[in-house]
Amino acid sequence: MLTILISAFSPVAASAAVRGTPPAGTQATFVNPASAASLWNWFTDYSLKFQLRQSHASTINADASALALTRGCHDCGAIAIAFQVIFTPEQSLTALNVNGTADATSTSCVRCSTLAEVYQIVDISQTEQQLTYQQLAGLKYVRFELDALRFARLSGAQIQSKATELANQAVTILQDGTADPPARYNTPVSPAVKDSALNARMTGASQPGVELFVKIQSA
Numbered sequence: 001m002l003t004i005l006i007s008a009f010s011p012v013a014a015s016a017a018v019r020g021t022p023p024a025g026t027q028a029t030f031v032n033p034a035s036a037a038s039l040w041n042w043f044t045d046y047s048l049k050f051q052l053r054q055s056h057a058s059t060i061n062a063d064a065s066a067l068a069l070t071r072g073c074h075d076c077g078a079i080a081i082a083f084q085v086i087f088t089p090e091q092s093l094t095a096l097n098v099n100g101t102a103d104a105t106s107t108s109c110v111r112c113s114t115l116a117e118v119y120q121i122v123d124i125s126q127t128e129q130q131l132t133y134q135q136l137a138g139l140k141y142v143r144f145e146l147d148a149l150r151f152a153r154l155s156g157a158q159i160q161s162k163a164t165e166l167a168n169q170a171v172t173i174l175q176d177g178t179a180d181p182p183a184r185y186n187t188p189v190s191p192a193v194k195d196s197a198l199n200a201r202m203t204g205a206s207q208p209g210v211e212l213f214v215k216i217q218s219a
Contacts, residue, residue, distance in 0.1 A: 035066070038112075062084060062122065102216055113155075114218060116217045121170055121210060135173055
């Protein structure tokens with residue numbers, strides 16, 4: 001069993017006003033769970049949960065989880081990907097709590113594969129602004145590519161590699177609000193830190209920029 005935790009930080013400035021979000025001084029909780037299960041021979045279940053939220057709340061709780069399970073089958077698989085993007089202006093933020101959990105389990109299986117991935121991206125803007133059209137279009141492209149992985153006939157390791165690449169593309173999109181949406185974003189993947197006990201976690205206020213948290217478990 002393999003568990004990977006990644007945390008990366010890069011400065012950023014975004015542009016334009018956040019609308020339709022909780023007012024300053026409030027608390028906002030965003031939950032994004034993904035689950036996939038296979039109990040049948042030669043069947044692989046694929047689940048993607050993509051969440052994008054913009055908030056002015058002073059306290060933000062971002063929770064994402066991925067659960068992948070195979071049981072009592074052969075040549076089967078389960079792939080669960082939880083992808084969460086949170087945008088908030090620094091002026092409104094006083095506390096930020098990010099929690100990600102990934103659980104991949106195979107029981108009584110033969111040639112089974114499970115993969116649970118959690119990607120959480122927090123964009124803290126230096127100004128009271130919302131995401132630009134280009135950024136929203138770029139993130140929509142990332143979501144499309146993640147969803148297309150269900151039809152790609154790739155191995156678990158290949159899906160993990162591609163999903164991590166797309167997560168880093170999303171970071172680049174948030175860093176550059178003037179870029180075009182096609183697939184030309186490519187930020188190097190941060191070195192992995194293996195830790196089976198810890199969740200991806202950031203507590204308290206943070207500096208302006210883009211935080212990327214990744215929790216991956218496979219079995």
